[in-house]
Amino acid sequence: MVVVMKPGATEEQIQNASKKLEELGFRVHRVDGVNQTILGAIGDKRGLDPRQLEVLPGVQEVVQITKPYKLASREFKREDSVIQLDGVAIGGRELVLMAGPCAVEGEEQIFTIAERVAEQGARVLRGGAFKPRTSPYSFQGLGEEGLKLLRRAADAYGLLVVTEVLGASQVDLVAEYADILQVGARNMQNYALLRAVGQSEKPVLLKRGLAATVDEFLMAAEYIMNEGNHRVILCERGVRTFLTHTRFTLDVGAIPVIKEASHLPIIVDPSHAAGLNKWVMPLALAGIAAGADGLIVEVHHQPEKALSDGEQALTPEQFAELVREITVIARVLGRELPLHTNARARARTHAHAHVHAHAHAPALRN
Numbered sequence: 001m002v003v004v005m006k007p008g009a010t011e012e013q014i015q016n017a018s019k020k021l022e023e024l025g026f027r028v029h030r031v032d033g034v035n036q037t038i039l040g041a042i043g044d045k046r047g048l049d050p051r052q053l054e055v056l057p058g059v060q061e062v063v064q065i066t067k068p069y070k071l072a073s074r075e076f077k078r079e080d081s082v083i084q085l086d087g088v089a090i091g092g093r094e095l096v097l098m099a100g101p102c103a104v105e106g107e108e109q110i111f112t113i114a115e116r117v118a119e120q121g122a123r124v125l126r127g128g129a130f131k132p133r134t135s136p137y138s139f140q141g142l143g144e145e146g147l148k149l150l151r152r153a154a155d156a157y158g159l160l161v162v163t164e165v166l167g168a169s170q171v172d173l174v175a176e177y178a179d180i181l182q183v184g185a186r187n188m189q190n191y192a193l194l195r196a197v198g199q200s201e202k203p204v205l206l207k208r209g210l211a212a213t214v215d216e217f218l219m220a221a222e223y224i225m226n227e228g229n230h231r232v233i234l235c236e237r238g239v240r241t242f243l244t245h246t247r248f249t250l251d252v253g254a255i256p257v258i259k260e261a262s263h264l265p266i267i268v269d270p271s272h273a274a275g276l277n278k279w280v281m282p283l284a285l286a287g288i289a290a291g292a293d294g295l296i297v298e299v300h301h302q303p304e305k306a307l308s309d310g311e312q313a314l315t316p317e318q319f320a321e322l323v324r325e326i327t328v329i330a331r332v333l334g335r336e337l338p339l340h341t342n343a344r345a346r347a348r349t350h351a352h353a354h355v356h357a358h359a360h361a362p363a364l365r366n
C-alpha cells in the first residue's frame with residue numbers, strides 16, 4: 001500500500017502519517033520525490049480501513065499495490081528512478097555505458113582497457129575480481145588484489161567501479177573498493193546475498209537469473225529494497241532457452257515489460273547473451289532501441305589471451321564502433337551519450353594519475 005502525500009504536505013504531516021502507519025504495524029519506506037513524498041507501507045493490511053489514513057492531514061490518496069513486488073513496482077513510484085552516483089545519472093535521459101574485461105587479470109590489462117573505454121565515454125569500469133565460474137578448475141579471479149587494481153585503474157581515468165560480489169560474507173570487502181555491487185545471474189535468488197547488499201550503502205546491479213521470469217527478477221529486486229537500499233539497477237543478460245545459436249537468449253521484450261512494471265533503471269548486457277564477439281553489437285543496439293538505460297559490455301585489448309570470456313569480448317576498436325552506432329540510435333530516441341571529446345579531456349586530466357599509479361604499484365603477473 002502507498003500513502004501519497006499532497007504536494008505541499010509539511011514535514012510534520014509526513015512524520016505524523018508515518019507514525020500512524022508504524023502504529024498500525026507497517027514498515028514504512030519513505031521516498032521524497034520532486035513534487036511530493038510517498039510512504040510505502042509494507043505489512044498485513046487485512047482489517048485495515050484505508051479511510052483511516054485518507055483523513056490524515058496532508059494525505060492525498062491511499063493506493064493499493066496489486067503486484068507481488070511492492071517497492072519495485074510503478075504503482076509504488078510512478079516516476080522513473082534515477083540513480084545519481086558521482087556525477088553519473090543512471091536511468092535518466094543519458095545512456096550509461098559500463099565496460100571492461102570479464103575479469104581483472106593484471107595491472108597492465110586493466111589500466112589499458114580502462115583508458116580505452118574511458119576515451120569512448122564509458123562512465124563505469126567493469127571487471128570481476130571474484131568470478132562465478134561454471135568449472136572450479138577455471139580462473140576464479142584475483143580476489144582482493146583484483147579489487148585494488150580495478151579501483152586504481154578506475155580512479156586513474158575518472159571511472160566508477162562495478163564488480164561482482166559472490167556471497168553475503170564478501171559484501172563489506174567488495175563495498176570498500178566498488179561503487180556499484182554486482183549480483184550475478186547465478187546469484188539472483190541467493191536471498192542471503194540479496195539481503196546483505198540491501199543493507200549496504202552502495203547501489204546494486206542485479207542481473208537476471210538464467211531462467212528467471214520477470215516477476216521473479218523483480219521479487220529479487222524487492223528483497224534488496226526491502227532492506228532499505230532502493231538504488232537497484234536491473235540488468236537483462238539473456239535467459240536459457242531451447243535456442244543454442246547464442247549463449248543465452250536476450251529477452252529484448254522484457255525491457256518494455258519491466259519499464260512498465262517498475263520504476264527501476266534497466267541496462268542490457270549483450271556480451272553474456274551473445275557469447276560471441278560478432279553478435280554483441282546487434283544485441284546491444286536492440287537493447288537500447290527497446291528502451292534500456294545503458295549497457296554493460298565486455299571489452300578486452302587482447303581477447304585471444306583473455307582468461308575468461310575472450311570469445312565474447314569486443315576489442316577497444318569494436319567498442320568505439322559500438323559507441324558510434326549507439327550515438328545514432330540515442331538521437332532517434334531522444335536520449336544522449338556523453339560526448340567523446342569530454343571523455344578524452346577527462347582521460348587526459350587523469351593521465352598523470354596513471355603514470356603515478358604505475359610507478360608505485362608492485363608488478364602483478366599471472
Ligand code: PEP
Binds near residue numbers: 128184185237272
Ligand atoms: C559477468 O558479468 O561477468 C557475469 C558473470 O555475468 P552473469 O552473472 O550475467 O553471467
Ligand code: MN
Binds near residue numbers: 102272298
Ligand atoms: Mn564474463
